[in-house]
Amino acid sequence: MGSKLVSSAVRLLLLGFIAFLFYYGDRLHVGFDYPHKGLFDNVYVRLAKGCILVLIVIELLRCYYYGVVKNPKPPKLLGNIATLIVPIVGLLVTIEIVFMCISQSQEGGLTLASHIWFERYWPPMVGDYRDTPKVDTVGKKNVFVLGDSFTSGHGLKSADERYGNILAEKLGTKEYVTYNLGISGSDTRDEYARLVKFGKKPDVLILQYFPNDIEKVARDHGLVPAGFEPYSDLPRAVQSLFIKSYLLNYLYWQFPHGNFAPFDTYARTAYGTPAIINDHLSDLNKFITYAQENNCRFYVVMFPFSHNIEKTAVYVKPVVDFFQRNNVPILNVGTLMGDIAPNDRVVGRNDGHASALVNQRVGDALFRLMQSNPGTSQMPSANKQLNAN
Known part of the structure; x- marks a missing residue:
């Protein structure tokens, strides 16, 4: 024994x-x-x-x-x-x-449950993009849907629920082939770099915008958001347990951590500082120039913070004004969400990305916008209309 x-x-x-x-x-x-x-x-x-x-x-x-x-x-x-x-x-x-x-989508993809969610629902992928291989593309017009996690469909279990896929379905496959170029965490500069690097040219370019797209420019000017450091509110001795354990990690993220107030102050400062916003508009102007040089139709889809549409409108007003001055058709998603209950606007309690219902409305509205406003690559004096003041 x-x-x-x-x-x-x-x-x-x-x-x-x-x-x-x-x-x-x-x-x-x-x-x-x-x-x-x-x-x-x-x-x-x-x-x-x-x-x-x-x-x-x-x-x-x-x-x-x-x-x-x-x-x-x-x-x-x-x-x-x-x-x-x-x-x-x-x-x-x-x-x-x-x-x-157990899988659960989470805002920043930080949790172990969210990593399970991604493995379970994110494929298929083509390279870094959540998309399917394109076949039978000869003679068809290329539609690029370019953006961040809202475009890639963060939190949506099926890629078919994304606004880009809904638009593609409405456009049909007889004349168009639609590429989803959304990657979570992208900002304006990253999106432009990926656009230029992509091996094809668009006939229609759709740029999705979100208020945190200004962060890298703001960082260049020394302005950094005071973000919450995950697990910092736990005793140091047990932090690693909550990071490694699937049970403890799941329980930890069921409760709110940090608050929105610091980002509110940050966003107002970033969008309200002339040097920052003008550099940001200069980056956005590259898309207008790209559309002109490649003779493609150009549209912008602006997603708000779902929990505070009004504040988002205040933040991004300089960006909206800039695109309007340059005759770029804009779809303001905030106007499509007002009658939807806050909990129904998002994919889940831990994830503030747009729900399938919101994506459906965006896809429908974007199709209507393209039909009513065919767009033009000949937007006059784009390079002269950068100043936000």
Whole structure:
């Protein structure tokens, strides 16, 4: 019996070391590499973690069985502690494994549940884009839908629910082929760089705009948003547990952290500072010039903060005025959301991206805008109309 207890203890130590490598391997410069790591949580890695945890519980039960149950003279205090702890550990491991299978979209894609969500719902992908390979494109007009997470469909379980896909369906495939060039986290400069780098030229260019697109320009001028640092509101000793554990990570993100007030002040400052806004408008003017040089129709879709449409309108007024001065057709999504309940505007409680209902309205309205305003690449004096004042 003693030898069995010792062998179980040795196996428990070895399994514990393997579990450490799975959860904290980064501290030893050990990790797992797979496609889109950082966005996806690989199902096979989760399966391996679950198996290791199950084996650890089995060895704990073996230790308890040979050390307490089969021991003719078990230490009373140690036996009572083991009787209490072993079932609790088994229960927690079971719950942890269950939460390895739970997905939930989250605003910034920071959570473990959101990484599961991305793996489960984001594909198919073409390179970095959430899109399908295009076939039968000869002789058709190219429609580029360019933007950030609102364009890529963050939080939407089906890519067909995105406003770009809805527009593509209405345009049909006989004359048009629609490319979704949305990547989460993109800003104006990144979007323009990707547009130029893309291997095709558009006949129709749709640029999606969001109020945080000004952040890189503002940072160049020394203005940085006072964002919330995840897990900083937890005691340092337990932070890593909430980062690594699927159960604790999920529970942590069910509660609000940080607040919107700092960004409100930041946005008002960024959009209200002449040097910042003029540099930003200069970046946006590149799209107008690109449309002129490539003789393509150009439209702008402006998404607001869903929880405060009115404040968004105040922030981005210089951008709206700029596009209007340059005769660029604009779709203001805020005007399409007013009659929708706040909870129905977004994809979920932890994700403020536009819901399928909002995307449906945007796709419909964008199609109507394109029909009523065919657009033009000949927008006069674009380079002379940058100043926001």
